[in-house]
Amino acid sequence: DAKTTQPNSMESNEEEPVHLPCNHSTISGTDYIHWYRQLPSQGPEYVIHGLTSNVNNRMASLAIAEDRKSSTLILHRATLRDAAVYYCILMEYGNKLVFGAGTILRVKS
């Protein structure tokens, strides 16, 4: 399984944009880039996914590098409810997720 590398933790101010980076230099051509987040004492929650092009949805945007070796999850205006662990995962065809340690996002009011 291809691996991802994320910072252990990041901090953001409320109402400001947050850029969460992820490196995946060994990504294969058919791996999808998925992002999930996990709030304390809850199950993971899907945020966004993409293959090659940048993606937007109501929760976030996903910017994918042209060589696909890195990506960035963008939260446009962080709120206190966005404080969570964010996981960047490469999904192979077949719907298997291999979680890493993720990035702990702290949001300051």
Added chain:
Amino acid sequence: NAGVTQTPKFQVLKTGQSMTLQCAQDMNHEYMSWYRQDPGMGLRLIHYSVGAGITDQGEVPNGYNVSRSTTEDFPLRLLSAAPSQTSVYFCASSPSPIYEQYFGPGTRLTVT
């Protein structure tokens, strides 16, 4: 839709006991998975299924059995509980081989 449901929410077992963690989904999803999450760690895949009658092992399958007789249900059996299986267990489902997974609320298991 109830989504993905898991029972029980909490369970305490003694070493050597067996039990079944239940997982059900009402979204007609073909793909279902079981994960465990130890304190301060990411999730690890135990077993998964790509449809009724088809299951396969994940990263940490030892000590666990699964079966998938219906699309809706994917129970996880602990054969002989050990303290190392103390963890939070999450079940997830997905409609396709590449789309997002929907997670249940988890079962917190303690083995003494």
